[in-house]
Amino acid sequence: MTRTVIAQGTFDILHPGHVHYLEEAAAMGDELIVIVARKTNVDHKAKPICPAAQRRDVVDGLEAVDEAILGHEEDIFVPIEEIDPDVIALGHDQHHDDDAIEAELEARGVDCTVERASAYDPGDDDYILSTRLIVDRILERRG
Numbered sequence: 001m002t003r004t005v006i007a008q009g010t011f012d013i014l015h016p017g018h019v020h021y022l023e024e025a026a027a028m029g030d031e032l033i034v035i036v037a038r039k040t041n042v043d044h045k046a047k048p049i050c051p052a053a054q055r056r057d058v059v060d061g062l063e064a065v066d067e068a069i070l071g072h073e074e075d076i077f078v079p080i081e082e083i084d085p086d087v088i089a090l091g092h093d094q095h096h097d098d099d100a101i102e103a104e105l106e107a108r109g110v111d112c113t114v115e116r117a118s119a120y121d122p123g124d125d126d127y128i129l130s131t132r133l134i135v136d137r138i139l140e141r142r143g
Ligand SMILES: Cc1cc2nc3c(=O)[nH]c(=O)nc-3n(C[C@H](O)[C@H](O)[C@H](O)COP(=O)(O)O)c2cc1C
Pocket: 008, 009, 010, 011, 035, 036, 037, 038, 039, 041, 042, 043, 070, 071, 072, 073, 075, 076, 077, 078, 079, 080, 088, 090, 094, 095, 096, 101
């Protein structure tokens, strides 16, 4: 049986931290589906610069990813119910609470484990491993 893994995030300006996260998530199963967040659901930080369809298309092009889809606008558990995954891979710094997600999955009858991916360590202090920090650097150098 195919073991399906879900990863999720904004993926506005891609960097090697994203690649690491998605490769680690893919290694948790046989198939990786990525849910790309809608702008309306990005409310804990600055809104993404790139349109949702563009962010989805770039993530979809990564080797580790079998399919990238746009998230639901209102209820983030609707795609999860439809896909019925075996694993949800949370990013190392994703603000979601593991226990709260597990409780919601149980309430909706989705039998799925929740795992945390690790932070990427490239062994090089020059790497910029955050969309926000890339934007800050652009403004500093080109603004
Ligand atoms: C299990 C799970 C499912 C999600 N599904 C959706 C979704 O359907 N639509 C959406 O806009 N955001 C969804 N999100 C939320 C975003 O992927 C994301 O966590 C947040 O909006 C952006 O923050 P981040 O990039 O810092 O993680 C989901 C998050 C989790 C943990």
